[in-house]
Amino acid sequence: MAVTGDETESAPTGDMSAYQICSPTSGLSQEMGSSPGSLPSPQQVSEEALRKREFRMMKNREAARECRRKKKEYVKCLENRVAVLEKQNKTLIEELKALKVLYSHKTE
């Protein structure tokens, strides 16, 4: 796996269900205890920033996965198209050959 240092993850299949929104560090119960209306302490601000960062990273992780999936699909699609066109090309060449033979016999 990658260098995340997160050893809790990772079925060898790369199963994405191992990733969760709730990371071990997100102890929601702690910062929820602030009194309403008061300014957040620097500690709370940094925890909020950390949570935002983790959320961003999780979203991007999923986005990258989706991006790769789409790219693979696109490449497969192109390969299929190549196969179809090659087949079509072959058929047209054969057809041309046959027509040439036919034409040469007529002109004799």
Place this chain on the structure above:
DNA sequence: GCGTGGATGCGTCAAGTGAT
């Protein structure tokens, strides 16, 4: 069995882009 190189997949970062 062991080292090695190529292929593949993953997570992360950074830059670009469109929507608000």
Place this chain on the structure above:
DNA sequence: ATCACTTGACGCATCCACGC
């Protein structure tokens, strides 16, 4: 201007085939 999303690039881990 800001935000969310997309994607190329990078580094890393793992797998597999190959030569020794």
